[in-house]
Amino acid sequence: MGMFRDDLEKVTPYQPGKPIEEVKRALGLKEVYKLASNEIPFSPLYIRKAILKELPYINRYPESGCFCLRKELAQKMKVDEAEIVLGNGSDELIVLTLRATIGKDDEVIVAYPTFLIYEIQAQIQGAQIVRVPLKEMKYSLQDIAAKVSNKTKVIFIANPDNPTGTYVNQREVEVFLESIPQHILVFFDEAYFEFAPKDFPKTDAFLRKRGNIIYSRTFSKVYGLAGLRLGYAVTTVEIAGVLNKIREPFNINRFAQVAAVAALRNKKFLAKTLSYIQQEKRYLYKELKKMEICFFESATNFILIDFKTTTKELYEYLLRKGVIVRELRGWGLANFFRVTVGLHKENKKFIDCFRGYIEKKGERG
Numbered sequence: 001m002g003m004f005r006d007d008l009e010k011v012t013p014y015q016p017g018k019p020i021e022e023v024k025r026a027l028g029l030k031e032v033y034k035l036a037s038n039e040i041p042f043s044p045l046y047i048r049k050a051i052l053k054e055l056p057y058i059n060r061y062p063e064s065g066c067f068c069l070r071k072e073l074a075q076k077m078k079v080d081e082a083e084i085v086l087g088n089g090s091d092e093l094i095v096l097t098l099r100a101t102i103g104k105d106d107e108v109i110v111a112y113p114t115f116l117i118y119e120i121q122a123q124i125q126g127a128q129i130v131r132v133p134l135k136e137m138k139y140s141l142q143d144i145a146a147k148v149s150n151k152t153k154v155i156f157i158a159n160p161d162n163p164t165g166t167y168v169n170q171r172e173v174e175v176f177l178e179s180i181p182q183h184i185l186v187f188f189d190e191a192y193f194e195f196a197p198k199d200f201p202k203t204d205a206f207l208r209k210r211g212n213i214i215y216s217r218t219f220s221k222v223y224g225l226a227g228l229r230l231g232y233a234v235t236t237v238e239i240a241g242v243l244n245k246i247r248e249p250f251n252i253n254r255f256a257q258v259a260a261v262a263a264l265r266n267k268k269f270l271a272k273t274l275s276y277i278q279q280e281k282r283y284l285y286k287e288l289k290k291m292e293i294c295f296f297e298s299a300t301n302f303i304l305i306d307f308k309t310t311t312k313e314l315y316e317y318l319l320r321k322g323v324i325v326r327e328l329r330g331w332g333l334a335n336f337f338r339v340t341v342g343l344h345k346e347n348k349k350f351i352d353c354f355r356g357y358i359e360k361k362g363e364r365g
Contacts, residue, residue: 011123014116018324029322033346036326037226038162038192038302040273041343044224046266050258062254069257072264077204079234085243088251090191090231091117093216096243097154097187098125107151111139113163113331115189118156127153137296137304138166141176154185159201160192163328163338165298173201177210185239188215191231192300194222194274200299204234211236219256221301222273223263228256277301280341287351291358302326302340311337314357321353 017036024032066086074081087093098121102108108122112131119129128151132144139161148155160167168176180186188203190196203215216233220226230252233243263269284303288295294306307314315327315337323346326338339350 007126008124011120012330014120015330017326018319020324023319023322023324027320027322032322032324033342033349034324035340035342035346035350036324036338038221038300038338038340039226040222040224040277040301041341041346042224042269042273042276044259044263044266044269046269047225047259047262050262051255054254054258057254060254061250062252062257064249066252066257069252069260072261073232076264077234079204080237082237083234083240085233085235085240085247086252087216087231087233087247089220089229090189090216090218090233091121092247092251093214093231093233093243094118094156094187094189095121096247097185097214098122098127099246100242101153101185102127103153105151106153107149109144109147109152109155111144111156111158111161113328113333114139114156115158115162116330118158118189122154134161134164137164139168141168141172145176145179148180148184152184154187155180156187156189158189158191160190160196160299162191162300163302163326163331163333163336164304165296165300165302167196167200167299169199170201173203173206177206177213180212182210182212184212186213188213190215191218191221193217194270195277195301196299207235214239219260219263222270223260224269224273225256225259225263228253228259230256230260277341280344280347283344284339284341284347284351291355293354302338304336304338306336308335310334314354317357318350318353321349321356323350323353325350 020032020034023029070081070084073084085093087096094117102125104126106127107130108127109130109132110118112133122129130147132140132147139157144155207213214233214235216231218231296304311327315325318325328336328338
């Protein structure tokens with residue numbers, strides 16, 4: 001008998017997008033544009049004051065209950081403070097949910113392909129994974145509902161989805177939830193909520209009506225705090241109580257707590273970011289259409305591109321030019337790649353390099 005669980009051999013770890021520093025070192029490049037991990041292109045430097053104010057206390061553990069942040073979030077979301085769970089990114093909230101619910105032979109339903117962490121963490125907890133294929137790169141909630149069994153414990157729904165950028169709307173979710181038993185937990189991962197369109201589901205209302213729902217959001221995307229790792233979930237007091245019972249006592253560091261409070265109060269930065277992303281997304285749409293490239297219009301800050309053939313050579317070409325995009329073989333999408341909406345100069349560099357690659361391939365016949 002080995003030291004570790006045998007079933008862990010089947011787990012394929014998550015591979016993050018390549019960091020800028022690594023590419024600079026490996027290829028000897030001075031300038032690298034990262035359009036791989038759906039970060040926003042602006043650094044929220046306004047948080048400097050809050051961070052510096054906290055710096056003298058770095059030798060002390062952070063406040064485990066996140067009193068100020070929890071209060072700020074409760075006011076913004078119009079919920080009770082006891083209904084909030086804070087995590088080291090949305091990933092930890094996913095882990096906590098699985099840790100609290102999964103026992104031997106329990107099933108977790110996930111779409112495929114979607115955010116890989118659901119399946120990876122469910123495997124680690126020993127769950128049976130039930131995959132439901134996307135239809136035209138969109139969640140089929142009807143197909144997911146058809147897979148529910150007496151072993152189902154959790155259903156994960158990324159909305160808007162990653163890596164597709166598509167979303168399910170209010171009516172689709174309403175019909176779906178009517179067919180899901182109350183004892184099954186439905187986890188809505190809304191990491192890209194702020195980018196979503198007007199017909200996006202009112203998950204808070206569904207939570208009030210049904211109770212078997214968790215919805216999570218993050219400070220890593222539109223708020224620009226990816227480097228501080230902070231996500232939050234809203235659910236019932238009962239469910240939140242269980243998740244808070246099993247979370248690590250100091251999972252949110254001092255800097256993340258004060259930076260998040262500052263971020264929630266800075267509506268100007270939020271509005272500027274959203275406006276810029278929409279503007280640059282339109283630019284990318286326009287240029288991709290000119291090149292007759294197939295892509296999916298997105299409810300997020302990234303675009304899924306169907307290259308119609310394997311992207312491995314293209315990915316390496318762009319990397320050598322100093323542009324990092326997200327290769328999607330790990331999702332089973334060898335002919336697709338994902339590009340994050342960046343600064344205009346970054347987006348233009350991507351388009352120019354992408355066009356250059358296609359023209360070169362055309363010349364070779």
